[in-house]
Amino acid sequence: MEDTITQAVRKQYEAYSYPPPIEDAEAFLKQWGPLTCDPRFAGIQLWPEGRPRQELRILCAGCGSSQAPLIALNNPDCSVIGVDLSETSLAHSSRLRDRHGLKNLELRQMSLLDVGQLNRSFDLILCTGVLHHLPNPDAGLKALADVLEPSGSMGLMLDGKAARTGVYQVQDILRRLGVGPDAEGLGIARELLKFVPQHHYLFESTGKLPIDLAQDAGIVDMLLHPQDRAYSVPEILEFVAAAGLIFFGWNDNADYCADRFLSGEMLALPPAEQWAIVENLALLNARHDFFVRKPQSAHFQVRFDTDDYLSYVPHVRSGVKLAGDPNALVLSRAASQGGRDADIALGGPDAGADR
Numbered sequence: 591m592e593d594t595i596t597q598a599v600r601k602q603y604e605a606y607s608y609p610p611p612i613e614d615a616e617a618f619l620k621q622w623g624p625l626t627c628d629p630r631f632a633g634i635q636l637w638p639e640g641r642p643r644q645e646l647r648i649l650c651a652g653c654g655s656s657q658a659p660l661i662a663l664n665n666p667d668c669s670v671i672g673v674d675l676s677e678t679s680l681a682h683s684s685r686l687r688d689r690h691g692l693k694n695l696e697l698r699q700m701s702l703l704d705v706g707q708l709n710r711s712f713d714l715i716l717c718t719g720v721l722h723h724l725p726n727p728d729a730g731l732k733a734l735a736d737v738l739e740p741s742g743s744m745g746l747m748l749d750g751k752a753a754r755t756g757v758y759q760v761q762d763i764l765r766r767l768g769v770g771p772d773a774e775g776l777g778i779a780r781e782l783l784k785f786v787p788q789h790h791y792l793f794e795s796t797g798k799l800p801i802d803l804a805q806d807a808g809i810v811d812m813l814l815h816p817q818d819r820a821y822s823v824p825e826i827l828e829f830v831a832a833a834g835l836i837f838f839g840w841n842d843n844a845d846y847c848a849d850r851f852l853s854g855e856m857l858a859l860p861p862a863e864q865w866a867i868v869e870n871l872a873l874l875n876a877r878h879d880f881f882v883r884k885p886q887s888a889h890f891q892v893r894f895d896t897d898d899y900l901s902y903v904p905h906v907r908s909g910v911k912l913a914g915d916p917n918a919l920v921l922s923r924a925a926s927q928g929g930r931d932a933d934i935a936l937g938g939p940d941a942g943a944d945r
């Protein structure tokens with residue numbers, strides 16, 4: 591039996607499918623590049639020791655309108671199953687499956703809490719933007735951990751607490767106005783946005799409102815959600831440990847890397863402390879994209895606090911290109927949240943694996 595919160599979440603995503611549906615998965619990938627955690631590109635981060643098998647069994651838990659077909663299209667050797675509460679989102683995914691002839695994609699309407707009932711285990715589980723909408727996110731992560739292979743890897747995304755301060759203030763206003771995720775709420779939210787002053791925390795460092803607020807589904811997902819919590823770095827680490835998993839690394843270390851923002855004694859703090867400080871100082875992470883694995887994979891973790899890194903083979907991460915003169919060895923990173931681009935000089939001790 592579905593509890594009332596899950597029922598409200600399902601209804602919201604049936605009325606306002608998120609992310610907004612796409613017509614053509616190939617065109618989307620051409621324009622935007624691969625999704626976070628696509629094993630075709632993020633394999634080295636998911637499995638620094640090499641992927642456990644070519645034909646990965648992949649679960650997209652809370653797959654939304656397009657994640658599962660996008661992963662299936664890019665990984666034809668792998669089998670992908672997408673599960674979601676929302677019939678509407680699954681119908682959009684199913685249209686993409688038909689359009690692109692994706693025989694490696696299966697879709698099921700179900701709660702991720704019930705994935706054990708599939709009687710399968712997975713090499714890779716992707717669950718992005720979902721667990722923070724569950725009444726009990728710990729139970730959700732535990733359910734996923736139970737179907738992860740011992741050598742498996744999970745790519746997760748949870749909303750970030752510090753950088754979303756403004757979102758929760760506006761959510762609070764809308765709650766006081768008594769509106770919900772429907773047409774009336776949407777109208778009132780649009781009206782309210784006209785009154786949000788430029789100095790409000792809802793505005794990004796670029797001086798713009800988040801791009802999601804340009805579309806109905808984005809406004810509902812961000813401002814009118816019936817069940818929405820965010821995580822700080824320490825809360826993420828506790829959340830992962832409580833499920834019996836290990837934190838295996840950030841998708842993009844650059845957004846957590848203290849060397850960019852701190853100096854001196856602050857850099858002597860343990861990494862988790864540095865990440866917590868950077869989160870509150872730089873406010874870069876409105877979303878936290880990260881990897882988790884089972885404890886037996888701990889020895890494969892990429893680390894720079896011992897001499898092990900001296901034997902690593904540097905690997906250029908997906909989306910990074912040579913900027914300008916090849917002899918200058920300057921890498922340009924793809925624009926990430928907030929539209930920041932960064933150039934990184936290659937060479938020296940920092941040139942290590944996928945930093």
Ligand SMILES: C[S@@+](CC[C@H](N)C(=O)[O-])C[C@H]1O[C@@H](n2cnc3c(N)ncnc32)[C@H](O)[C@@H]1O
Pocket residue numbers: 596599600603608609651652653654655656657673674675676679700701702703717718719720723724811
């Ligand atoms: C913000 S969307 C993210 C979609 C997709 N993961 C992505 O990154 O594009 C959240 C999705 O999670 C689904 N969802 C929420 N709770 C769920 C649950 N308990 N089981 C399965 N899906 C769930 C919603 O229906 C919605 O499609």
